[in-house]
Amino acid sequence: METFPKIISVDDHTVEPPGVWRDRLPSKYAGTGPRIVRAPLKEMTFMGGRFAPVMGAPGDEGPVGDWWVYEDLHRPLTRLDTAVGYDRDEIKLEIITYEQMRPGSYSVPDRLADMDVNHVRSALCFPTFPRFCGQTFTEAADRELGLLCVRAYNDWMVEEWCGPEARGRLVPLTLIPLWDAELAAAEVRRNAARGVRAVAFSEIPPHLGLPSVHTDAWDPFLAACDETGTVIAMHIGSSSRMPSTSADAPPAVGSTITFANCCFSMVDWLMSGKLERFPGLRIMYAEGQIGWIPYILERADVVWEENRAWGGVADKVTRPPSELFAEHVYGCFFDDAFGLRNLDAIGAGNVLYETDYPHSDSTWPKSKEVGESQMGHLPQDVVERIVAGNAIDLLGLTEDGLWPGP
Structure with a gap:
């Protein structure tokens, strides 16, 4: 390989500083809005894809840590939120x-x-406390406060996290109020007006008690993304359910099959008709890896060809799903040698690179070395597309891979 290009990571994460909401919400929400409290932990489990922490009272025994408190929610910061720099066996x-x-x-x-x-030029970052598409605010009781929290996060993301200090190297990803498609559309347009080209969304909205993409409920939001060139970014777990097999399955089971929700979600979109109704839509799957994509496209094409008459899609999906994928869908990976060996069946223009900093799966600080090892068989121009070029085009970055700002 001639020279490994500077990486544009389309899936990193930020752990929000304590003042994100404290500094931006009206004073009347000081006791209910998101805030950090230091308190002991009574117990915490993560089994069957379910995370269950219990906060102790002052003076209780147990390890002490920082908790996000919001309405009745108590959410601790954990080592899984930020694991880089630690030995794997210590995580x-x-x-x-x-x-x-x-x-x-x-x-x-x-x-x-x-x-x-880590040889990274720029990075798009998903949230931590709001969860991967703002589910925290969707589940809250006070919708007025929830909307203010979404807007406050987006203002912090654009003005501070991706502000002048970042020098264009941090690329904004914003949230929407998932409970109202019209408000969501307005928030997409508000942020697009200041240069934002990516918005987080749920991989499987019905898991959040929301309409599916097969309905027309999301059309105002989809129209706003179509009109503004805003890519819809879906992270594994953005349906608040990590794949698992049983209530007692250890986390290693879910960690092995994290791609499953992306797989289900992509078939939803390909069979929904939305990619033809809104031709400017682009969707991406963060941390879903890419090795599974060729078979799903093959199967989707067979189903569309053979079963569309009774399969409920003949009137809305007029082209083979693999063609729609090529024009509208991007798979993201950080460690997928198998997928790269089968790149021809996916398409070099539909693949993006990521580092997943600071999570336990992250390839930091050796993302360059991992990429060189797994992409060594590919032509230089293909490597450049995967590592940087596709992200530049998708996210509207400068030729150098920087966010141009508002």
Whole structure:
């Protein structure tokens, strides 16, 4: 390989600083809006894809850590939120404080320094406390407060996390109020007006008690994304359900099959008719890997060809799903040698690279070395497309891979 290009990671994460909502919400929400409280942990489990922490009272025994408290929600910061810099065998499900995490998790200057170490030019970051598409605010009781929280997060994301200090190297990803498609459309347009080209969405909305993409309920939101060139970014777990097989399955089971929800979601979109109704739509699957895609496209094409008359899609899906995929869908990976060996069956223009900083799966600080190892058989121009070029085109970045700003 001639020269491995600077990486544009389309799936990293930010751990929100304590003041994101405290500094932006009206004072009347000081006791109910998201805020950090230091308290002990009574117990915490993560089995069958379900995360269940219990916060203790002051003076209780147990490890002490930082918790996000919002209405009745108590959500601790954990080592799984920010694991880079720790030996793999030291990464366990445990509560932590801000002082116990790598500063690059929440500090812009430190993040840029860690990106330099990892050969990363720029990065798109998903949230932590709001969860991957803002489910935290969707589940809250006070919808007025929830909308303010969504807007406050987006303002912080654009003005601070991706503000002047980031020098274009952090690319904004915003949230929407998932409970109202019209409000969601308005938020897409508000952020598009200041240069944002990516919005988080749920891989399987019905798992959140929301309409599916087979209905017309999302049309205002989809129209706004279509008109503004805003890519719809769906992260594994953005349906609030990590794949698992049983209530007692250890986390390793779910971690092995994390791609499953992406697979289900992609078939939903390909068979929904939305990609033809809104021809400018682009969707991407963060952390879903890519090795599974060729078979699903093959099967979807067979079903469309052989079964569309009784399969309920003949009147809305007029082209083979694989053609729709090529024009509208992007798979994202950080470690998928099998997928790269089968790149011809996926399409070099439909693949994006990521580092997953600061999660336990992250390839930091060796994302360049992993990429070189797995892409060594590919032509230089193909490597450049996967590692940077496709992201530049999709996210409207400069030729150097930077966010141009508002």
